[in-house]
Amino acid sequence: MNDRLRRIGGIIDADVRIRFRRMSTLVMFLLMTAAAYKWVPNPRLGTALLEINGQRCLYNSAAIGMATASLSTLFVGLFGYYVISNAIARDARSRCGFVIASTTMRSTDYLAGKFAGNVLFLFTFTAAFMISSMAMVLVRGEAALEPITFAKQYALIVPPTIVLISAIAILFESIPFLSGRFGDVVFFFLWMFLLGFTASALDKKLFPVTIIGAFDVSGFGYVLDQMRATLHTSTMSIGASTFDPKKPVFVFQGLHWDWRWLIPRTISLLLPLPILGMARVAFHRFDPVRVKQSASRHGVNLWSRLNRLFAFLTRPLIRLATMLIARGGKPSIVRSAIADSLLTISATPLIGVAIIGVSFAPLSVVFVAMAIAIADVASRESRAGTTALVCSTPLIKQHFVLWKMLSSLTIASLFLVMPLVRGAGIAAIAGGLFVCAAATFLGLTTKNPKTFTVLFLSFWYLALNDKGATPWLDFAGFNHAATTTTIATYATLALALGWFSGVTPGKST
């Protein structure tokens, strides 16, 4: 076998084995199976997978295939990135990357192997979801299962998303300032932009199909175009949507190949090539001067430079606060929590700047800044390997969850002071409590800030775009739609998450 291919194969093989042996992979497979069941609800209970103008679709292979493929492109695109965006970082962390750099392995081959590993992993996930969704055709029993028609819907929609996300993950991992939390946030907004912009630009006919369709990686534009052509509509609801049972059921025949879309779909499949080219240029080949840990130590990292630039603002306040809390006396969990929150701000002075900077911003912006600031508070010890060290100090081991929760709350309070003064209601307090509890729970159980960051941003985006139409989504009251029940629900959820954090086996203590 060609030597280069064998090396690329070796990387793919190792990546697949490492990922598929993780417990989190199994959990995700189970969740996706459950999602397939949930997203194809029993129409007798009043909701259906696909609804157009009050009519529900017949549950045939084409309809379930198209709708679940659209859902999978949305979720594989978003969550898939966060799952796969550690392939290069893992080699850097374990220092196996140094060994790889000292071999004759070409950087192009290495990145190609990592890219192919990402693609294979996401394809496997999507295939698992597709098979679970296929099973739902049999479960609901409204039409015969046609596997080829079903798979065709996935083949027409999903591949560009998978290859693009796989390539973006490699690019972001190759650029030091995008390889961390900042990159996670940037990706979220980039993906949301790609999803929304292409579909709406096509809908409004801002550009010809050939141009805008090339960036329609999610396939939503393509789906809408086909719906317009076959069902004469450009609005539809996918997911568990309510319908009018008096209206007749419509039959969706499935997506068909449309030659107008040949060039755009081909281009969207080839988009990863220039992205991988950029990744090749930016790739550090594990040069310790260029990889992130080293870079931040030597001051070339943009994030650390900005933090250092603003350190003069926060340093005096931190010193003063430290003096106030370090006056001796009996050990106290509150004092320890304040010390931990001061550590967070000392380590990232930009948080201090953000607290001041967003004080007059809309509440929704305050919540994003706050969530990003507290995202890694709960998982910091397990990632830095200092859990045993901090647990040797008084009260921490037995009150670890409370300590982390209070630490997050201290930072959240600083963010919320001005909005509360400006009139933000009790919903903001309940929302703050809920966000802190969620950050603590997810940080302790997953031992990383990524899960919380992506789940929060997704939820926040949903709530923001809902514009108050659904009161229960207005978790912090920034749409002025939160009811007393909403507030009570999020406060209760916060308490429940706090309790779960203390009993789940993944907690740091």
Place this chain on the structure above:
Amino acid sequence: MGIAVYRRMLAVESLSKRFKSGNYGVRDLSLQLNGGVLGLLGPNGAGKTTLMQMIATITKPTSGRILYRDVDLSKDPDFLRRRLGYLPQDFGVYENLSAREFLGYFAALKGVKASRVGEMLEAVNLHHVADRAVGGFSGGMKQRLGIAQALINDPDVVIVDEPTAGLDPEERVRFRNLLSDIGAGKLVILSTHIVSDIESIATQIAIMKHGSLVALATPEELLQRTDGAVWEIVMSSEAFEKTRGSLVVSNAVRKSEGVHVRVIANEAPSMDARIAEPRLEDAFLYMMNMGVAA
């Protein structure tokens, strides 16, 4: 077929590595090596790792050059990479893989036949746990797996960076013996800040300080250079506490008659000081404190 004759196996010429902060990791360092085990000694931050990373072609020098068998590695890094085994400091493993899979991965990356995996597992005595996940291995077992991946391509040059850090005494001895065995016919560069790690296996010792080479010599030569500069004094605890700041103390043992202190000094530190037989640790301290650049 002709036989290539090289002036030296590895030559480092006026090598420097300057970071963006302006600090030097390595500064104007030159040395020539011809096989055997080179023990690279120096305190933390001396530049040992940076030097090794440059030789391993992981990071580029700011100035100077490295020649392997007269080939400039900045122009043809693959010339050494094909013959190199490297074990970095704090080497981690992919916890979900078995030892066999882990080595199989590196065999693929290095373009080595898969049959070498079994041989290497036997060589490092991990064949009986070959199919166990490496996440459950002890520190010593992981290090042995690390050296196995470094040796899987049968390299001519082996670079191991602080391989004994964190190992228990038994594992350290085992690891030392393993390195000694593989040293024959190869160039092994082994960095450490623990003198006893290289005492019995190094054919040459390089001592680094602040990025520069302080000494490059055989252990015997280093001991010779230190001859007459090691003193033993017995003093009271009070006297020891008063004077310890002004002395270069190699060792101090508290006994009933007082503190037995080994002092490094060019002249007798006190009237009752007795000259002592130098050890390698004394030589290291002598070079660090009183040695001249190599």
